[in-house]
Amino acid sequence: GAGVSQSPSNKVTEKGKDVELRCDPISGHTALYWYRQSLGQGLEFLIYFQGNSAPDKSGLPSDRFSAERTGGSVSTLTIQRTQQEDSAVYLCASSLYQGEGYGYTFGSGTRLTVV
Amino acid sequence: GESVGLHLPTLSVQEGDNSIINCAYSNSASDYFIWYKQESGKGPQFIIDIRSNMDKRQGQRVTVLLNKTVKHLSLQIAATQPGDSAVYFCAEKGGNNRLAFGKGNQVVVIP
Numbered sequence: 001g002a003g004v005s006q007s008p009s010n011k012v013t014e015k016g017k018d019v020e021l022r023c024d025p026i027s028g029h030t031a032l033y034w035y036r037q038s039l040g041q042g043l044e045f046l047i048y049f050q051g052n053s054a055p056d057k058s059g060l061p062s063d064r065f066s067a068e069r070t071g072g073s074v075s076t077l078t079i080q081r082t083q084q085e086d087s088a089v090y091l092c093a094s095s096l097y098q099g100e101g102y103g104y105t106f107g108s109g110t111r112l113t114v115v
Numbered sequence: 116g117e118s119v120g121l122h123l124p125t126l127s128v129q130e131g132d133n134s135i136i137n138c139a140y141s142n143s144a145s146d147y148f149i150w151y152k153q154e155s156g157k158g159p160q161f162i163i164d165i166r167s168n169m170d171k172r173q174g175q176r177v178t179v180l181l182n183k184t185v186k187h188l189s190l191q192i193a194a195t196q197p198g199d200s201a202v203y204f205c206a207e208k209g210g211n212n213r214l215a216f217g218k219g220n221q222v223v224v225i226p
Contacts (some may be wrong), residue, residue: 003213004158013154016163041219042216042218043204091158093158103143103149103161103164105161108156109157109158
């Protein structure tokens, strides 16, 4: 597509439930990133996929968080047994990861509210 | 570890004036820097980038300055417009091939 697409745009869930957040990157972008942004804060790195390499999971805050990327394209971020502190905007970005224009293209994010 | 931060949390500027947003970084090995703009309810948008072999780069109404000696990055916006009201983030690319972002700086344009 023309940009990075994330769904849903908003998600309200009850504490303890599992949620899945979806990211459709720009076609042909080999790198995909998930970040978390809490209210008034910067972007916290979660996980990074690059081609067929093993993902960099060093930013995942706990084992309740996991992500996968199928076929080198769509990615799903799963949060199990959600807690109130998981409430944030979850941003996905993709990039070509080569040469100039290293910058990421971000989606509009999924606003997750845990009640 | 890597650390990217901004000096001022909020900048209020009169419409038509120039804006300057500053950013300090700590990783002297970083070789690529980007400024992003984030409007309310949207993801960050790429504004301009600069490589470490440069000290200045200009775009449309924006200029990025890099001072590697003091590890300082700035974004200058000329003739600030109401549409420039947003949060601005600087980001650096270090050896792990991913970007580290600062906390952001709110710019408020006063009509």
